[in-house]
Amino acid sequence: QISGKERKEMACVLLACLVGKVSKETMLAFRSLLDFIYLAQYPTHDEDTLAYLDKALDTFHANKDVLIQLGIRSDFNIPKFHSLLHYTELVQSRGM
Numbered sequence: 001q002i003s004g005k006e007r008k009e010m011a012c013v014l015l016a017c018l019v020g021k022v023s024k025e026t027m028l029a030f031r032s033l034l035d036f037i038y039l040a041q042y043p044t045h046d047e048d049t050l051a052y053l054d055k056a057l058d059t060f061h062a063n064k065d066v067l068i069q070l071g072i073r074s075d076f077n078i079p080k081f082h083s084l085l086h087y088t089e090l091v092q093s094r095g096m
Contacts, residue, residue: 011034011037015027015030018030023066025063026066026070028059028062028063029063029064029066032057032060033056035059036053036057039056045091050091050092053087057085057087
């Protein structure tokens with residue numbers, strides 16, 4: 001079993017290992033998802049950080065189909081992924 005800190009460190013290393021080995025779209029899909037995860041963990045948010053969150057999520061959605069084409073996923077009908085669409089509005093409604 002690994003800790004959250006170890007998982008974060010592994011994600012950074014694994015992303016770096018993909019450079020030059022996968023397409024630009026694949027890299028953007030993974031990087032933007034990691035960007036969203038890291039930004040979402042900020043202790044507080046403002047309009048700028050929420051805009052960064054939305055941009056990261058938009059970039060992921062614009063590039064996620066490559067993961068289906070590669071056979072990594074058959075679809076993205078995942079409830080946790082759907083909930084990401086509402087993240088910024090939830091932060092705004094509950095205070096930043």
